Amino acid sequence: MKGKVLITARSFRKIPGPHIDEWVREGYEILFPPYDRPLEAQELVEYIQDVDAAILGLDKVSREVLLKASRLRVISRYGVGVDNIDLEAATELGVIVTVTPGANSVAVAELTMALILALARKIPAHDRIVRSGKWNRLEGVEIMGGTLGIIGAGRIGQEVGIRARAFGMEILFTDPLPPPEEWIRATQAKSVSLEELLSESDIVTLHAPLNEGTQHLLDANRLSLMKPTAFLINTARGGLVDEKALFEFLRSGRIAGAAIDTFEVEPTDPSQFADLDHFISTPHIGSATYQTALRMGWLATQNALIALRGGRPEHVVNPQVFGRSSDGS
Ligand code: DGY
Secondary structure, three states: OOEEEEEOOHHHHHOOOHHHHHHHHOOEEEEOOOOOOOOOHHHHHHHHOOOOEEEEOOOOEOHHHHHHOOOOOEEEEOOOOOOOEOHHHHHHOOOEEEOOOOOOHHHHHHHHHHHHHHHHOOHHHHHHHHHOOOOOOOOOOOOOOOEEEEEOOOHHHHHHHHHHHHOOOEEEEEOOOOOOHHHHHHHOOEEOOHHHHHHHOOEEEEOOOOOOOOOOOEOHHHHOOOOOOOEEEEOOOHHHEOHHHHHHHHHOOOOOEEEEOOOOOOOOOHHHOOOOOOEEEOOOOOOOOHHHHHHHHHHHHHHHHHHHOOOOOOOEOOHHHHHOOOOOO
């Protein structure tokens, strides 16, 4: 065997395809931990200490974990968020970290649209009504003509904008990096401040990364800018929203509804929102489609193999790692 690769990303293992065959062809032993959830620190250490590469899902990779991973050369994130990885420690220890941009954009955008429509037409509540043997109807709202505020107009935010525009929505966005002109032309999207976006949108959707600058980006002060008729969608990262404040806003009717795929702590404690009818939860399924698993699996595999061969993968998030000399200086 040429070496070992740890793969914690669950759909990588469950969906057969060229991403798995490639590791076998390249002569690597694959370690698939038997858990159907992100690994705890101790479990991760048990596996990572012995491998050359790791394709990881949402497992938390702390400095302590990395210090035990003496053979590790590359962490290939199966996804785009890197808030679960101590990047500073990885860089100091010479571990290359890569991501799979674009591979999950359609899946997350489609989930976002599904949640918007489910909130607008109260689909989960209607399902509960029918299952309980009743046949009453709740009033919904149309999204056509409404305003969608996109916080973070990167790849995923742009895919959401295109779909929402096709539904007849007006698009506002805020992002420190300007999106392509072509997207602005196609969606007629307007760049506004975060405050303006929150106060003018009928639906607010988050597509920003979680980092020190975006932690609780939507705190009680910012949530209070939203219209009482507005919905909030979060398919990005739980930490972007102060969840306790959000549940209070929903409870007191200061916003009309929310749909959350990503929680501050996962798995979340459902008792926090058990009483809320106008709230939809899903268990971080944004990327969980068959097509995305194949795309992310292939890209994550290529990123890792290029790094293992001594090359520089395209999607490195800690490029400083290449500036380091081998004596660690
Ligand atoms: C991402 O791409 O980071 C998604 O949340 C799935 O891991």
